[in-house]
Each structure stands twice: as structure tokens, then as C-alpha cells.
Amino acid sequence: MTTALLWATVLVASLACFALKLAGHLIPEHWLAAERVQRTSTLVTVALLVSLVVVQTFADGQAVVVDARLPALAVAALALALRAPFILVVVLAAATAAGLRALGWG
Amino acid sequence: MRAAVRQGASVAIATGLYGISFGALSVVAGVSVPQTMALSLLLFSGGSQFALIGVVAAGGSPFAAVATATLLGVRNTLYGTVVSPLLQVRGWRRLAAAQVTIDESTAVAVGQRTPAAVRAGFWTTGIGVFVLWNAFTLLGAVAGDALGDPRAWGLDAAAGAAFLALVWPRLAARRAQVVAALAVVVSLALIPLVPAGLPVLAAAAVAIVVGLVSRPATGRPEREDGDGGRPEEAQ
Numbered sequence: 161m162t163t164a165l166l167w168a169t170v171l172v173a174s175l176a177c178f179a180l181k182l183a184g185h186l187i188p189e190h191w192l193a194a195e196r197v198q199r200t201s202t203l204v205t206v207a208l209l210v211s212l213v214v215v216q217t218f219a220d221g222q223a224v225v226v227d228a229r230l231p232a233l234a235v236a237a238l239a240l241a242l243r244a245p246f247i248l249v250v251v252l253a254a255a256t257a258a259g260l261r262a263l264g265w266g
Numbered sequence: 267m268r269a270a271v272r273q274g275a276s277v278a279i280a281t282g283l284y285g286i287s288f289g290a291l292s293v294v295a296g297v298s299v300p301q302t303m304a305l306s307l308l309l310f311s312g313g314s315q316f317a318l319i320g321v322v323a324a325g326g327s328p329f330a331a332v333a334t335a336t337l338l339g340v341r342n343t344l345y346g347t348v349v350s351p352l353l354q355v356r357g358w359r360r361l362a363a364a365q366v367t368i369d370e371s372t373a374v375a376v377g378q379r380t381p382a383a384v385r386a387g388f389w390t391t392g393i394g395v396f397v398l399w400n401a402f403t404l405l406g407a408v409a410g411d412a413l414g415d416p417r418a419w420g421l422d423a424a425a426g427a428a429f430l431a432l433v434w435p436r437l438a439a440r441r442a443q444v445v446a447a448l449a450v451v452v453s454l455a456l457i458p459l460v461p462a463g464l465p466v467l468a469a470a471a472v473a474i475v476v477g478l479v480s481r482p483a484t485g486r487p488e489r490e491d492g493d494g495g496r497p498e499e500a501q
Contacts, residue, residue: 161322163298169328170301173318174308176332177339181311182364184346192347199441200477205341206442207449207473208334209313209433211466212320214453216426219324224457232423233430240434245280250287253427257420 228266232257270383274374274390281312281370282398284428288315289406291425294416295323299407306403310396311368313432314338320425321463330463337470345372352376352384366392441480445473 161169184192192198217229236253244252260266285306292302297319305315314335321331346367352375355363366389375388413419436442449469456465 161296161328165328166297166301166322167304169318169322169331170297170304171308172328173314173332173335174304176336177309177311177314177342178365180336180339181342181346181367182361184343184348184367185350185360185364187347189347189351192344195482196478198344199480199482200474201341201344202436203442203445203473203477204337204470205313206433206436207445207469208317208338208466209429209436210446210449211453211469212317212334212429213426213433214450215324215457215462215465216320216422216429218454219457219462221325222458222462224454228420229423229426232420233426236427236430240431246428246431247280247283247287249431250284250424250427254420254424257423258418259420261418261420 228257228260231260231266267380267383267386270374270378270387271390273377274371274387275394277370277374277391278394278398281395282402284312285399285402286406286409287424287428288312288319288399289403289408290410290413291316291323291406291421291428292319292403293407293410294413294421295319297322299404299411302407303400303404306400309335309339310365310399311339311342312399313369313429316425316428316432317466320429321466323425324462326463327461330461330467334463334466334470337467341369342367345369348372349375349384349388352381353388363388363392366396368392368395370395441476445476448472448476 213233217233218224218226232253235256236249239249239252257266288306289302292305293299297305305318309315309318317338318331318335321334346364349363349367349372353363371388371392374391375384378384378387413421416422433446437446449472452469452472453465456468460468
């Protein structure tokens with residue numbers, strides 16, 4: 161992506177996300193109170209985040225690969241199960257992948 | 267009210283620190299330091315920011331990057347409808363309140379018992395996260411610039427862990443688990459077939475279909491859906 165295109169991407173996404181936040185403050189609460197709206201919003205958030213986990217862990221360009229990122233993700237999951245704070249989860253995952261690569265794998 | 271301020275401050279510190287990883291990953295993804303700061307200042311929603319740089323890093327189109335970030339920002343609209351009646355703000359303060367309406371500020375605000383504590387919790391958390399998130403984004407971006415090969419530091423693996431940490435508290439409900447499993451299958455199947463960024467949007471489309479066609483939980487109110495559109499438990 162060129163610098164100008166990347167700036168446009170950053171600014172358009174920022175504007176869209178602010179408009180979404182502001183809309184919540186301007187429209188009446190009952191408009192979005194429907195169970196189906198709430199449920200769909202929750203599920204879309206879950207699907208996007210899970211899909212991003214998969215893509216960040218397995219994608220190498222358009223190829224699906226298994227490398228040091230997978231054990232790193234497993235360590236992150238273990239840390240989350242043990243209720244570790246966000247920053248520690250991220251650091252442990254990075255350290256796992258870095259360590260495995262230093263040993264010559266992945 | 268003192269408890270609300272204390273709670274907000276601790277959430278702000280924990281979340282703000284996380285900004286280091288965003289800043290570092292962003293410059294590693296090829297986003298410049300000023301662009302990275304623009305994201306933390308203007309977009310200011312962790313999930314959307316990580317998503318945008320993730321699509322950029324993968325070589326996705328601007329459309330896919332904007333669409334993914336925007337779809338992840340939809341939940342902030344629901345948070346706004348919940349906190350707006352509690353805050354009672356007008357004018358420019360309403361714009362400020364909107365900008366700091368995120369997972370963490372909403373979680374702390376709705377957890378308070380009195381209107382004064384709700385306001386104190388919301389503003390302490392919102393402004394605290396905003397200031398610290400931006401400060402630590404800058405620190406991470408400058409550090410990331412100096413790191414060299416991101417793979418040697420495991421930074422590519424850190425991105426997956428970051429998304430896992432964001433989704434973890436949302437996976438309690440059965441329906442969320444089913445959608446998560448579908449998202450895994452759809453994403454893995456589409457990575458080799460379509461351009462970067464589109465597998466994520468396809469997973470979102472599947473979730474929209476499931477959300478619209480699935481029947482409401484019988485016998486139990488919407489709490490069955492885990493957070494029912496409410497924010498995750500603050501860390």
C-alpha cells in the first residue's frame with residue numbers, strides 16, 4: 161500500500177469508527193435494544209477476532225503454514241486460562257516464538 | 267465514587283501498557299510512526315486498530331482494512347446507547363464521551379451503583395486509557411522501529427496472541443463458541459483461495475447469518491449470549 165493510500169485507510173477507518181461511537185450517544189437506547197441486534201453484534205465481534213487469530217497464526221501470504229506461531233498461541237491460551245494480564249500474554253507468546261526460532265525451528 | 271476512580275485508574279494502567287505491543291506491531295506491519303499515532307489518537311479502539319494493521323501487514327486491500335476495523339467498531343455503538351443516558355452530557359463533552367466509549371470505560375461505568383460513581387468511573391477510565399494508550403503506543407512504535415527483524419523477536423506471534431486475549435472473555439456462551447468454531451473453519455478454508463483480508467470479512471458474514479437466523483434462547487433471557495453485547499470484564 162502506498163503512503164497516501166495508507167493515510168486514507170487510517171483516516172477513513174478513524175472517521176467511520178468515531179461515527180459509530182457518536183451514533184450510540186445520539187440515538188435512543190431502545191432502537192438497538194432488540195435481542196437479535198445485540199446477539200448479532202456480539203457474534204460478529206467474536207467471529208472477527210477469532211478469524212484474525214487464525215490468519216495471524218497460520219497465514220503466510222496465501223499459504224497456510226504451521227510454524228513457531230502455533231506453539232506461541234498455545235502458550236498464550238494457557239496464560240489466558242491462568243488469568244494472566246493482557247501484556248503478559250502477548251510477551252509470553254512473542255518469547256515462545258522467538259525462543260523456538262533461536263533454536264532453529266519455525 | 268473513590269472506588270470507581272481507583273478501579274478506572276487500574277484498568278487504565280493495564281490497558282495502556284498494552285499500547286506498547288500495538289505500537290511495535292504497527293510499525294513492524296509497515297505503518298509509519300505518525301500513522302500509528304493517528305490510529306491511537308483518532309480511531310482509539312484496540313480491536314479495530316490491531317485489525318487494521320493486521321490486514322495491512324498481510325497485504326490486504328484498503329477496503330478490507332477499513333471494513334474489518336469498522337465492523338469491529340460496531341459494538342461501541344451499543345456501548346454508547348448504554349452509557350449515554352447515564353452520563354447526561356451535552357455539547358463538546360458529548361463528542362469527548364463518544365471518543366472514549368470503548369470496552370473498558372463502559373465496563374467500569376456499568377459496574378457502578380450510583381450515578382456519580384458511574385460518571386467518575388467512565389471518565390477516569392476513558393481519559394486514563396486514552397492518555398496512557400497513546401503514550402505507550404508512541405513508546406512501542408519508536409522501539410519497534412529500532413528492533414530490526416520482527417520474526418526474531420516473535421512479534422508476528424504476538425499479534426495472534428493479542429487477538430486471542432481480546433476474544434477470550436467473549437467465548438463463555440455456547441453460541442459464541444459455535445461461531446468461533448465456524449470462523450476457524452471458514453478462515454482456514456479461505457486463506458489459500460481469496461486475497462488477504464477477505465477471510466476475516468467472510469467469517470463476519472457467517473456470524474451475521476447465525477445471529478439473524480438463530481432462535482433466541484428459550485426460557486432464559488439474553489444473558490445466555492454471554493455478555494449480550496456488553497463489554498468484556500475489565501482486566
